[in-house]
Amino acid sequence: MTRPTKATIDLSALQQNAQRLRDRAPNSRCLFVVKADAYGHGIELVAPALQNLGDGFAVAHCDEGIALRHLGIEQPILILEGNFDANELALAHHHNLTVALTNSTQIADYLAIAPAQRPAIWLKLDTGMHRLGLTAAEIDDFAARTHQSQSTVLFTHFSDADQSDERTELQLQTLINLGSSLGYSMSAANSPALLRYPATHLDWVRPGYAVYGNPPTGTDAPDLQPVMTVQSRIHSLRTIAAGECVGYGSTWCANRESVIATIPIGYADGYPRSAQNGTPVLINGRIAELAGRVSMDLITVDVTNIGPVMVGDPVELWGKNLPVSVIADYNDLSGYEILARIPKRLPRIAVDL
Ligand SMILES: Cc1ncc(COP(=O)(O)O)c(C=O)c1O
Missing domain, CATH: 3.20.20.10 (Alanine racemase)
Incomplete structure (x- = not known):
């Protein structure tokens, strides 16, 4: 794999x-x-x-x-x-x-x-x-x-x-x-x-x-820890000029020269297709923003403002450092639904820390 x-x-x-x-x-x-x-x-x-x-x-x-x-x-x-x-x-x-x-x-x-x-x-x-x-x-x-x-x-x-x-x-x-x-x-x-x-x-x-490890809406349970962390790595990077757009339907367009990272995860892996521009994505421990429509196997992220990034850098979509509830709330989705819809295609790897 x-x-x-x-x-x-x-x-x-x-x-x-x-x-x-x-x-x-x-x-x-x-x-x-x-x-x-x-x-x-x-x-x-x-x-x-x-x-x-x-x-x-x-x-x-x-x-x-x-x-x-x-x-x-x-x-x-x-x-x-x-x-x-x-x-x-x-x-x-x-x-x-x-x-x-x-x-x-x-x-x-x-x-x-x-x-x-x-x-x-x-x-x-x-x-x-x-x-x-x-x-x-x-x-x-x-x-x-x-x-x-x-x-x-x-x-x-x-x-x-x-x-x-x-x-x-x-x-x-x-x-x-x-x-x-x-x-x-x-x-x-x-x-x-x-x-x-x-x-x-x-x-x-x-x-x-x-x-x-997910406190439901309306509850406060800081002692619970997310069990699932969905991770990937930057697949490719490109710099686009102001005015250029990204992804299907051109739903995100750069208002300044921008660096776009492509991450190999898409809706066929359970990343919600309805996720909006601006949805947080953690890269190298810093928050970047989803830019462009989610495809079947890939997403694109605006990394212009998060400092130097390289192909292969680690990405967290949700989990230990970015609760699934943040992704859900940003997109008016349910965390339950995001988790329950993850298909078999996404490998689950047990870790016993
Ligand atoms: C009958 C019943 N009991 C318990 C649960 C567990 O609920 P929760 O995931 O909110 O803890 C469910 C979940 O839908 C349920 O249908």
């Missing part, structure tokens, strides 16, 4: 973040959320590094859960969206996956199977996000028909934990009212709730984004 573009994945930072999040919710058990290829970090690197630090994992669907089993993960695995058809419940049972029941079809699928063949379940309550989850009446009815044990977990998901305490409190109380009446364990906290709202910790927390 000679192309210098890669994402390094700092497994020590990952483990420290996991421990720090656990320390903030010391009385709760913890599922680390590793869906979408561990938020783009590479499930095969992340899951083994986290497996002794929590009480299990959560993923979106059964295929992701089975992939974890194939990696040798033996801890509990929660399937957050539950099954897509009845056959998946048998598969979940076979692989010892815990399935969330989140709608009435899933309830019907589950009730149609012989009790001995049923996978473990969590029950999801819709407390106001109106995306997934059962009504309180459906859960009461299910509880009466199946005699779930007290170890059953009732969970919900917050719509606004990064910004609205009022909505979060309302959702939390709705969960607690039903959970207490049924005597079930409870889970609600995603990363922003875990960091901002201790009352949401309950029996189980479910952090994702923060484990990867």
Whole structure:
């Protein structure tokens, strides 16, 4: 591999973040959320590094859960969206996956199977996000028909934990009212709730984004360190005259003689095509600005003002020294989306510093 573009994945930072999040919710058990290829970090690197630090994992669907089993993960695995058809419940049972029941079809699928063949379940309550989850009446009815044990977990998901305490409190109380009446364990906290709202910790927390070292919007967590750093090196340099333009569509034009560095990373590597002129790029530890439209394999950067640069100089697109949230905020994007969209083309290299 000679192309210098890669994402390094700092497994020590990952483990420290996991421990720090656990320390903030010391009385709760913890599922680390590793869906979408561990938020783009590479499930095969992340899951083994986290497996002794929590009480299990959560993923979106059964295929992701089975992939974890194939990696040798033996801890509990929660399937957050539950099954897509009845056959998946048998598969979940076979692989010892815990399935969330989140709608009435899933309830019907589950009730149609012989009790001995049923996978473990969590029950999801819709407390106001109106995306997934059962009504309180459906859960009461299910509880009466199946005699779930007290170890059953009732969970919900917050719509606004990064910004609205009022909505979060309302959702939390709705969960607690039903959970207490049924005597079930409870889970609600995603990363922003875990960091901002201790009352949401309950029996189980479910952090994702923060484990990867990214404080979600509205949270302050200086003790978390970015796990992924996307790096490359300058491929070529050219000097252009004032008035010349750069890249497809000529969206950036020089207002003075300018030095343009070309970096071998593009939208096919996960660098967002919508990134605007001026997006910060760290070269030799100094901030330069994206100049011109992002291509499939390349970007161009105005390095006129950052001192002498040479072909081969190091470039950081985001990571340890340039949080992904800065790139996201500059471009009105979500850091979650930038990470989750990184394709397999970008090599992930584990480092254990
Ligand atoms: C049901 C559920 N729980 C927990 C999480 C983790 O959220 P975060 O990445 O904000 O910690 C997610 C993420 O989307 C989710 O869908």
